[in-house]
Amino acid sequence: MQLRPLLLAAFLVLALSAVSADAAQAVWSGLVIAENVPQPAPIPPELTGLEQTLKDLFGYNQFEVIGQSNKTLKTGQEDWLANSKYFGLHVDARGENDSGYSLNLKLYKESDVLLETDANLSKSSPLVIKGPQVGSGQLLLVLVVKDDEQAHRRRHAEPANPITTAWQRLRRAIHNVLP
Amino acid sequence: MKTFEEKWTAWLDGQLSGKELAEFEASLPDLAAAQAEKRDAQKLGAFLKEQLTTQAVSNEEFFSHQLHERIARESEARHRSTSTWWTIPRLVWSGATALALFVITTVVLMSQHQPGEQSEYLTQILQSRVDPAANPNATISIFESKTDNKVTVLWTEGLQSLPADYAAK
Numbered sequence: 001m002q003l004r005p006l007l008l009a010a011f012l013v014l015a016l017s018a019v020s021a022d023a024a025q026a027v028w029s030g031l032v033i034a035e036n037v038p039q040p041a042p043i044p045p046e047l048t049g050l051e052q053t054l055k056d057l058f059g060y061n062q063f064e065v066i067g068q069s070n071k072t073l074k075t076g077q078e079d080w081l082a083n084s085k086y087f088g089l090h091v092d093a094r095g096e097n098d099s100g101y102s103l104n105l106k107l108y109k110e111s112d113v114l115l116e117t118d119a120n121l122s123k124s125s126p127l128v129i130k131g132p133q134v135g136s137g138q139l140l141l142v143l144v145v146k147d148d149e150q151a152h153r154r155r156h157a158e159p160a161n162p163i164t165t166a167w168q169r170l171r172r173a174i175h176n177v178l179p
Numbered sequence: 180m181k182t183f184e185e186k187w188t189a190w191l192d193g194q195l196s197g198k199e200l201a202e203f204e205a206s207l208p209d210l211a212a213a214q215a216e217k218r219d220a221q222k223l224g225a226f227l228k229e230q231l232t233t234q235a236v237s238n239e240e241f242f243s244h245q246l247h248e249r250i251a252r253e254s255e256a257r258h259r260s261t262s263t264w265w266t267i268p269r270l271v272w273s274g275a276t277a278l279a280l281f282v283i284t285t286v287v288l289m290s291q292h293q294p295g296e297q298s299e300y301l302t303q304i305l306q307s308r309v310d311p312a313a314n315p316n317a318t319i320s321i322f323e324s325k326t327d328n329k330v331t332v333l334w335t336e337g338l339q340s341l342p343a344d345y346a347a348k
Contacts, residue, residue, distance in 0.1 A: 033346045035346075049328060050328060050330065052326065053324050053326045053328055053330050056324075056326070057324060057330075057332060064346075066346060066347070066348045067348065084347065084348055085345075085347040085348060086341075086344075086345045086347065087345070099300060100302065109341070109345070112310070112313065113310060114309065114310065114313070114314075114338065115307070115308075115309050115335065115338075116307070116308050116309075117304060117306070117307040117308075117333060118304075118305040118306045118307070119302060119303065119304050119305060119331075119333075120302060120303040120305060121302050122300055122301055122302045122303075122329075122331075124300050124301075124329060125300060125301040125302040125323075125328075125329040125330065125331050126302070126328065126329075126330050126331070127302045127304075127330070127331050127332075127333070128330055128331070128332050128333070129332075129333040129335070130332070130333065130334050130335050131335065131338065132335075132338040132339060132340060132341050133338070133340040133341065134340075134341045134342075134343060134345045134346045135341075135342060135343025135344075135345070135346055136343065137343075137346060139341075139345075139346075174285065174288070
């Protein structure tokens with residue numbers, strides 16, 4: 001009989017942890033010019049994790065962010081704009097699902113829509129869009145789901161929930177086993 | 180000087196010999212009856228001896244039996260006091276059952292994921308379009324990077340090139 005309240009408490013802790021973990025995410029969206037230059041500048045910190053992938057995919061040695069936005073999503077229904085002088089990336093979030101966010105993306109060149117895409121942006125899979133050639137370089141659009149900074153710091157300051165941690169490890173393990 | 184009873188006992192035990200044996204048997208009034216009594220006494224002696232030996236073995240066995248019973252009782256009590264449901268065979272069976280359940284669950288989960296279906300862990304491009312008037316030869320393709328960070332790439336070709344001024348921040 002004492003097991004029931006214990007299980008209920010564990011379930012509540014797990015549910016609250018899961019809610020707090022899901023509620024604190026941001027989407028970084030950037031307009032990036034990729035170029036080959038003799039003295040490449042260091043890659044911007046937002047793209048550090050993608051550096052090798054971008055180099056392998058596009059063959060450029062420098063990636064410069066010309067416009068960006070870091071939008072924290074609370075309802076999953078927000079919209080925002082990442083602007084450079086001539087380009088604008090309008091992102092319209094149309095809801096959250098188990099794997100990420102449903103987004104409508106529009107790339108503007110001044111007032112013209114160059115490209116429109118509907119995507120389901122996964123929390124574990126960045127999206128890179130190859131845009132038009134710009135001079136000797138290439139315009140790239142990059143979208144990445146990141147943990148919100150404040151929530152990230154808060155979670156690190158607090159002791160980890162062992163049940164949530166174990167569950168996440170199990171999910172990762174199963175995910176790694178599955179093709 | 181031995182009494183008659185002493186000589187009789189010695190004769191019954193076959194301990195008289197020689198002249199003493201002859202004199203004692205000559206002194207008996209009915210030698211045949213005495214001989215018969217001697218045989219009966221010897222039979223009785225042999226019987227008693229046999230019975231006493233049997234009794235001694237029987238006691239030994241009885242003692243041994245009691246000892247075994249006591250040892251069994253004590254070991255059973257000790258076993259009862261330290262025994263648990265988690266015996267080694269049950270542990271092995273429980274482990275095997277848990278492993279089987281894990282494998283079944285994994286197989287079921289894997290079977291729900293269709294081979295051609297894009298993983299929910301990857302970003303999915305639902306639809307994509309470019310302005311056909313401005314970019315009549317544009318093509319779009321989608322693929323996933325082979326690197327660890329699972330980047331989904333929307334690759335366009337044939338978009339109108341722009342001057343370098345457009346790279347301004």
